[in-house]
Amino acid sequence: MQTTLDCIPCLVRQSLDATRFVTEDNDVQQQIMKEVLGVASKMDFQQSPPAFAQLIHRRLREIIGDSDPYRKVKETFNRLALDLLPDIRHRITASAHPFELALKVAIAGNVIDFGVNANITVDGVRNAISAIIDSPIQGDIAQFQAAVGKAERILYLADNAGEIVFDRLLIEQLPLKSVTVAVRGNPILNDATIEDAECAGIDQLVKVIGNGSDAPGTILSDCSNEFLKHFREADLIISKGQGNFETLSRRPENIFFMMKVKCQVIASHTGCPLGTHLLLKSENHR
Amino acid sequence: MQTTLDCIPCLVRQSLDATRFVTEDNDVQQQIMKEVLGVASKMDFQQSPPAFAQLIHRRLREIIGDSDPYRKVKETFNRLALDLLPDIRHRITASAHPFELALKVAIAGNVIDFGVNANITVDGVRNAISAIIDSPIQGDIAQFQAAVGKAERILYLADNAGEIVFDRLLIEQLPLKSVTVAVRGNPILNDATIEDAECAGIDQLVKVIGNGSDAPGTILSDCSNEFLKHFREADLIISKGQGNFETLSRRPENIFFMMKVKCQVIASHTGCPLGTHLLLKSENHR
Numbered sequence: 001m002q003t004t005l006d007c008i009p010c011l012v013r014q015s016l017d018a019t020r021f022v023t024e025d026n027d028v029q030q031q032i033m034k035e036v037l038g039v040a041s042k043m044d045f046q047q048s049p050p051a052f053a054q055l056i057h058r059r060l061r062e063i064i065g066d067s068d069p070y071r072k073v074k075e076t077f078n079r080l081a082l083d084l085l086p087d088i089r090h091r092i093t094a095s096a097h098p099f100e101l102a103l104k105v106a107i108a109g110n111v112i113d114f115g116v117n118a119n120i121t122v123d124g125v126r127n128a129i130s131a132i133i134d135s136p137i138q139g140d141i142a143q144f145q146a147a148v149g150k151a152e153r154i155l156y157l158a159d160n161a162g163e164i165v166f167d168r169l170l171i172e173q174l175p176l177k178s179v180t181v182a183v184r185g186n187p188i189l190n191d192a193t194i195e196d197a198e199c200a201g202i203d204q205l206v207k208v209i210g211n212g213s214d215a216p217g218t219i220l221s222d223c224s225n226e227f228l229k230h231f232r233e234a235d236l237i238i239s240k241g242q243g244n245f246e247t248l249s250r251r252p253e254n255i256f257f258m259m260k261v262k263c264q265v266i267a268s269h270t271g272c273p274l275g276t277h278l279l280l281k282s283e284n285h286r
Numbered sequence: 287m288q289t290t291l292d293c294i295p296c297l298v299r300q301s302l303d304a305t306r307f308v309t310e311d312n313d314v315q316q317q318i319m320k321e322v323l324g325v326a327s328k329m330d331f332q333q334s335p336p337a338f339a340q341l342i343h344r345r346l347r348e349i350i351g352d353s354d355p356y357r358k359v360k361e362t363f364n365r366l367a368l369d370l371l372p373d374i375r376h377r378i379t380a381s382a383h384p385f386e387l388a389l390k391v392a393i394a395g396n397v398i399d400f401g402v403n404a405n406i407t408v409d410g411v412r413n414a415i416s417a418i419i420d421s422p423i424q425g426d427i428a429q430f431q432a433a434v435g436k437a438e439r440i441l442y443l444a445d446n447a448g449e450i451v452f453d454r455l456l457i458e459q460l461p462l463k464s465v466t467v468a469v470r471g472n473p474i475l476n477d478a479t480i481e482d483a484e485c486a487g488i489d490q491l492v493k494v495i496g497n498g499s500d501a502p503g504t505i506l507s508d509c510s511n512e513f514l515k516h517f518r519e520a521d522l523i524i525s526k527g528q529g530n531f532e533t534l535s536r537r538p539e540n541i542f543f544m545m546k547v548k549c550q551v552i553a554s555h556t557g558c559p560l561g562t563h564l565l566l567k568s569e570n571h572r
Contacts, residue, residue, distance in 0.1 A: 016294060034328070035327070037298075
């Protein structure tokens, strides 16, 4: 997806949220916001929103001198999700439709996104996870399950810390030998990196790789050769979150996108109202 | 009021609304938004939000080659207000508290603000005016009425077209010989200029002057000497709308601000929730 005009005020607001999240110093906040606006004024609208966020967050980390300002919230939400894990796994095991329930929980976990909303609470996540159990999602679950059944090489693109713990439940439903999980190559927002995959214990189940990039999405030109090899060779790609959707929605690969719809631009693009828990097959798959 | 960090995403969003309002050409919209962001990146946070809007709208008018892109909506809302006028005047005349009712209608008219919301409808205005008649406003009406009773030179700072027709009803309750009404010196957004004051028939009642400025507020350093003379000599200033409040809130003159609270920054600043119809005496009056 290109950046739309509607993305601009939202990206500026997200940058302000991020600025306030990483520093309480008003002078530094003003300095960062002026730089944000300067970067935005030179933005290439052909690029996706995550390309903008990548630039902003690089500069933001540089100014505050902290290579991973979201480390603490990543740990908090990993821990929360790990606390909830045994109970949810029990429900999944006891369910008549374990695959479907695991999928729903993995999508609901996408609520833990500090890019869109820097005010996520532990209770908010708890409620989102418990609400999804009896709620429908939008999308063709049978089609996805059939695709999994046929796949020989599955690449699972994780999105956020905390969420990745819930991803584990879906990964446990996949043919483990076929699965590689990719996380961000370097810290960006609260997006999951190798440490978070390890914290979720996913490295004990399947191969985990970093994608070599610090964008909050999958900008292929910014990814490592190792990641690109996996991307090319996968016959099924599972893509979590809006950032991955924004950067991969036009790709010709066999991608199933899973996300919570969190902004009006994505809502219009997908035809699904805000808040939808969405499973969406790539339109451009050859 | 200074510009706050929270004003930035809002000013960018308002600029996008304005851009879309004045042109449907996506390339021009992108060009304008890039310029908006460039101007914003160099913004002096000591200045008020209307100083930013003034710069943006000057450039916007220049790019589209139209010195008054809001002319049509100004006419539309003047006409709507004139249509409603006889009925409301009748209600005021028949009321036990005509001064209070005229004041309430003048404040409710402040809803016609294309700066904050470019999607104002004729029905929205009709509803706002009819709702105010039985609703309370926030503020000390008796204190204001007493100030009017004592005043020898009243300067009435109008805000928007359409709204200025409702202002007429309040002006009719004032000692007409003491009143001067000031409007913007040049077109900016849907703010009232001399033409709108004439359309409302206010020039038939009292002296009307332009303030010499094209800011959507009252930036004294940008106003004409004629306006400044009236401003200095007034012993009571009636100030309509957020833009005038944002630019005059710290002044030592005897000012009564009247506005609908339309943004979170003003809500926090005044301690009044969004949507409040507010009458507020200047804190810094000596």
